[in-house]
Amino acid sequence: MAELLGLGRSPGMRRVRRKSQGWQERILQLADAAYHLGRQEMKELCHITAWGQVWTKVLGVWRFPGCRDRGHIALTAANSHREKAPKEKARQPALHQRRQGPTDEAQMAAAAALARLEQKQPRARGPTSQDSIRNQVRKELEAEATVRGSPVAPGTNEVPGPKEEDSTQLPVSGVYFTCPLTGATLRRDQRDTHIKEAILLHFSTNPVAASIMKIHTFNRDQDKVKLAVDTIAKYLDNIHLHPEEEKYQRIKLHNKVFQERITCLEGTQEFFEAIGFQKMLLPVPDQEGAEEEFYVLSEAARAQPQNLVQHREQLLAGEPVRAQLDRQLRVFRPSPLASHFNLPGDFFSLTAEELKREQRLRADAVERLSVLRTKAMREKEEQRDLRKYNYTVLRVRLPDGCLLQGTFYARERLSALYEFIRGALQSDWLPFELLASGGQKLVEDENVALNECGLVPSALLTFSWDAAVVEDIRAAGAELDSSILKPELLEAIEQLS
Numbered sequence: 001m002a003e004l005l006g007l008g009r010s011p012g013m014r015r016v017r018r019k020s021q022g023w024q025e026r027i028l029q030l031a032d033a034a035y036h037l038g039r040q041e042m043k044e045l046c047h048i049t050a051w052g053q054v055w056t057k058v059l060g061v062w063r064f065p066g067c068r069d070r071g072h073i074a075l076t077a078a079n080s081h082r083e084k085a086p087k088e089k090a091r092q093p094a095l096h097q098r099r100q101g102p103t104d105e106a107q108m109a110a111a112a113a114l115a116r117l118e119q120k121q122p123r124a125r126g127p128t129s130q131d132s133i134r135n136q137v138r139k140e141l142e143a144e145a146t147v148r149g150s151p152v153a154p155g156t157n158e159v160p161g162p163k164e165e166d167s168t169q170l171p172v173s174g175v176y177f178t179c180p181l182t183g184a185t186l187r188r189d190q191r192d193t194h195i196k197e198a199i200l201l202h203f204s205t206n207p208v209a210a211s212i213m214k215i216h217t218f219n220r221d222q223d224k225v226k227l228a229v230d231t232i233a234k235y236l237d238n239i240h241l242h243p244e245e246e247k248y249q250r251i252k253l254h255n256k257v258f259q260e261r262i263t264c265l266e267g268t269q270e271f272f273e274a275i276g277f278q279k280m281l282l283p284v285p286d287q288e289g290a291e292e293e294f295y296v297l298s299e300a301a302r303a304q305p306q307n308l309v310q311h312r313e314q315l316l317a318g319e320p321v322r323a324q325l326d327r328q329l330r331v332f333r334p335s336p337l338a339s340h341f342n343l344p345g346d347f348f349s350l351t352a353e354e355l356k357r358e359q360r361l362r363a364d365a366v367e368r369l370s371v372l373r374t375k376a377m378r379e380k381e382e383q384r385d386l387r388k389y390n391y392t393v394l395r396v397r398l399p400d401g402c403l404l405q406g407t408f409y410a411r412e413r414l415s416a417l418y419e420f421i422r423g424a425l426q427s428d429w430l431p432f433e434l435l436a437s438g439g440q441k442l443v444e445d446e447n448v449a450l451n452e453c454g455l456v457p458s459a460l461l462t463f464s465w466d467a468a469v470v471e472d473i474r475a476a477g478a479e480l481d482s483s484i485l486k487p488e489l490l491e492a493i494e495q496l497s
Helices: 011-017 021-045 070-084 104-120 130-148 191-204 207-218 222-241 256-263 268-274 305-316 352-368 375-386 414-424 467-475 487-491
Strands: 046-050 053-056 176-178 185-187 250-252 277-283 291-297 330-332 391-397 403-409 432-435 458-465
Touching (some): 191 207, 207 222, 207 305, 222 256, 222 268, 250 277, 256 268, 268 277, 403 414, 414 432
Antiparallel strands (some): 046 053, 176 185, 250 291, 277 291, 432 458
16 A cells, blocks of 8 residues: 555655554555545544544544645654654554455445535536437337337338328328329329430420420529529520521530539520530531531521420429329318327338438437527427428318318418318308317418418317307308318218228
């Protein structure tokens, strides 16, 4: 212990070794305890008799002011004892006994001090880097999949949803879309491929419209699409404003602006060819034998300049062709299971973009753990959590107990819900009200999304006619129709299970 404390090399320690072995052990115990316990712990074990002088009940020695380390404590205690000890006792030979360790009381005090120090250590913060967050998300997804019995391969982008059942037995069989070109009903993983095939098939009947749809649909970067469309429109404007000038009737394909803005996008080549441009090799001025490739407007297209104006307007008004969400309108008989929703996995799976968004949200959540938040901030974060759902299933309980069900985008407005219900009513001209759970009234005129109202991923709403209008009808001696929904919907009514 003396070697560990650095006392063996001190001249004072060599003088202490000439004393009795018992006193040496008490000095070392004092030094060791003082080093491990410190001022606060020594106060708990000792009785303070004066400022800077502490009588230790365990070790039975004095600690004087100015002690800086264990060696200094030991030397101070040794000098104090040497002054008081009889000279005869100093001449007694030291008994060579095996040195004992710290007492039980000293060990217990040291353990308590170390425990308090560990409690004061700062807690480890959660992962903040993108890689660690991504790994944490993957581990959580794999853990959930293991619990549910459906393992997910590392690196996949799907969050395991509820266990799949037979789609014919589910009140909601999945999320489906309708192709605006063919009218076909598609699943989410089929829509993009089907729409591209439908656009390519449209070239055989209307190549101009098909090329415009291809430009706006096949290219994801809408900023580049807008820049290309504006540039093409400028070419067509020059042809229309200067029909006699030859330089506006042709476009050099290797032109830098044409290459950077137009050639790099899908569908632009088909558009130029559909409106009457042809590829031709033309000689380069002042360079004998050299030729360059141009788009040259054909004579037939020059004879009908009004067509170019029409094609220009179509191009500027073009929009991406997107599959439309199928509402999957269904009507159920009155049932005590109206508030129970058994949603398929389509309502829980995440695409790659959605997974990245979840990772960003997790990173923000980690940073918010150390920040004090107001009530408004907490409510805003709760609304942000609701945005992770893309779709929602809504059921409307009618006054006769029947249930009207439909599928919506989570970010659709309340007006879309009102329009859906109004289209199913037999008396669609009558005003009505909707109440969410807890008595929250949903106002049609408010520009609020469904997820902002807490109607995700499913909700049960209560339908009621406007009370003032009903009173006016009854005051006039008329009665409301007993059937609320249209007859064709009642013919397809189902039993909710």
